[in-house]
Amino acid sequence: MTATASPTGPQILRVAVIQMRYVEDEPVASRLRRAADLVCSAGDASLVVLPELWAHGGFAYASWARHAEELDGALCSELAALARRRRIWLHGGSFIEREAGVSEPRLWNTAPVFDPSGSQCAGYRKIHRFGFAAGEPRLLTAGTSTSAFDLAVPGSATVRAGLSTCYDLRFPELYRELVDQGVELNLVAAAWPEARIAHWAALGRARAIENQTVVAQCNLVGVDNGVVLGGRSQIIDANGDVVAMAGDSEEVIVADVDITALRRMRADFPVLADRRRGAA
Ligand SMILES: O=C(O)CCC(=O)C(=O)O
Numbered sequence: 001m002t003a004t005a006s007p008t009g010p011q012i013l014r015v016a017v018i019q020m021r022y023v024e025d026e027p028v029a030s031r032l033r034r035a036a037d038l039v040c041s042a043g044d045a046s047l048v049v050l051p052e053l054w055a056h057g058g059f060a061y062a063s064w065a066r067h068a069e070e071l072d073g074a075l076c077s078e079l080a081a082l083a084r085r086r087r088i089w090l091h092g093g094s095f096i097e098r099e100a101g102v103s104e105p106r107l108w109n110t111a112p113v114f115d116p117s118g119s120q121c122a123g124y125r126k127i128h129r130f131g132f133a134a135g136e137p138r139l140l141t142a143g144t145s146t147s148a149f150d151l152a153v154p155g156s157a158t159v160r161a162g163l164s165t166c167y168d169l170r171f172p173e174l175y176r177e178l179v180d181q182g183v184e185l186n187l188v189a190a191a192w193p194e195a196r197i198a199h200w201a202a203l204g205r206a207r208a209i210e211n212q213t214v215v216a217q218c219n220l221v222g223v224d225n226g227v228v229l230g231g232r233s234q235i236i237d238a239n240g241d242v243v244a245m246a247g248d249s250e251e252v253i254v255a256d257v258d259i260t261a262l263r264r265m266r267a268d269f270p271v272l273a274d275r276r277r278g279a280a
Pocket of ligand 1: 129166167
């Protein structure tokens, strides 16, 4: 969190969302260099978010097994070093994770998060796999647990962030679980196609409004295995207002998220307290 906060003033978290271009024939190492340059271009943002499978391809099914890495592999090590060098919280988007230490390893679509010391402070394996009978359900194992972590910066608020990936956005019950864990900020990494970009925009606002959380959605642009990726990354406040939005090219969007305003809004309009579980 960049934050300037005094004990009585607003507590502000500066969030940068890296809407990266996916280039099909680019080597993974070059994608990593470009991602690092984009992260460095995010200025003094305290939290930087990368998209889903920006290094391994959201629809590059044929090369997933070849590119898959273990949690302590080269990709995560580079991201950890980057977080440490920049002294930022870095959401690494996601990568194809290979199970360690077995002869027939499972693969997951895994989102790693690093704290400013470079330690991995959270990880999330995508629960809802996209592609129906093909794609992710055929090649990947589904995650089985939600993931949230506390972003803490001396002199400012501690904010609990929840992790989800792309297709997860269509499943509101996941976000209810996260809000029950105290989540105030949802980070969504995606490789969301242009064909359904209206859903991406609307679902992000719906998740923000119904859970009274800030939502930061980070998408790719470019073409992957014939799928045009739609961009339109957005940062939405807990009232459902879009405070930053990208277009359909590579760009970095930044917003100052006001944690004090989020808490005040929840106190003044306490919808979540009126939930009637099992009775509705
Ligand atoms: O739900 C959608 O329309 C897109 C989801 C997707 O592309 C994904 O989860 O990779």
